[in-house]
Amino acid sequence: MSESAKSQSFALARDVLRIEAEAVAALENRLHEGFAEAVRLILDCRGRVVVTGLGKSGLIARKIAATLNSTRVPALYLHPAEALHGDLGALAAGDVVIALSYGGETEELLKLLAWIQRLGLHLIALTGVPASTLGRNAQAVLDVSVAREACPHGLAPTASTTAALAMGDALAMTVAAARGFAAADFAELHPGGRLGRQLTPVAELMHAGDKIPRVPPQAAFSDLLYEMSRKGLGMTTVVDEQGKLLGLISDGDLRRLLERHGAAAVDLRAADCMTARPVTIPATMLAPAALRLMETRKITSLPVLDAAGALAGVVHLHDLWTTGMI
Secondary structure, three states: OOHHHHHHHHHHHHHHHHHHHHHHHHHHHHOOHHHHHHHHHHHOOOOOEEEEEOOHHHHHHHHHHHHHHHOOOOEEEEOHHHHHHHHHHHOOOOOEEEEEOOOOOOHHHHHHHHHHHHOOOEEEEEEOOOOOHHHHOOOEEEEOOOOOOOOOOOOOOOHHHHHHHHHHHHHHHHHHHHOOOOHHHHHHHOOOHHHHHHOOEHHHOOEOHHHOOEEOOOOEHHHHHHHHHHHOOOEEEEEOOOOOEEEEEEHHHHHHHHHHHHHHHHHOEHHHHOEEOOOOEEOOOEHHHHHHHHHHHOOOEEEEEOOOOOEEEEEEHHHHHOOOOO
16 A cells, blocks of 8 residues: 555544544433433333334443343344244333434334324433434433534544444443442352453452361471462461351461571560461452552462451462453
């Protein structure tokens, strides 16, 4: 490609990105009663959210349905043409319908209106023409109009589909926040792949039960060495008779004690060697947060506490590295 062709390509690409960015930014000023009503309708929905659209709008509709599902809002995509040829049974009492049509006059969608009204379903419209037939028949209208498409000829749906996608994301995220959807919920719905690993709580990665290195406060120096060597985590916890965490001893602590006391260090007990009130984390902490804490504080192993504050396990830096999240 010549330098002139490259320059023209970059100029066009910048125009496309600028036009689409402006289209999305303009939506911020349209978050009025229609948006609030759409959120309310979905929050009050006792069935499923059925998202429909044709062509490029149909592709955006699929994405919106997928995003709702990923945030624990039961949703499905309904192809409007196929609905008219046998799939109308996908609609049921209690559902909320989100219909996407930039012009608001898509024939197949308008034919669905009678069935939607017959079932008494609430309709949310994402359209660039709020006064269209679709907009007039919706209980909530989200205006996704754009000044122009990013297509050089003004024909291919580009800025308009980007605006609809962004508005759908805004709607889904607002509903998720209103329902108290948290990172732990997201982790539960995304158990596979890198995302699932990133959302894994340390309780699923930690060493628990007999794998926890632990000694009583009166344990001898030799017992500390044995426990640390046997469990292979480079540390041991110090616990009382009820299993309450009293402190922590790392292999670095032992080296420093030997440097300071020499041979006399072997006469010390666990209570003399431990760091009282060590850094701990809750079992519910997600793996990335634990990794960030350990790397920031330069800690290799962390005691993990349960909801009652009792020692539940120990997580090692290598346990987090091997999840593949970094």
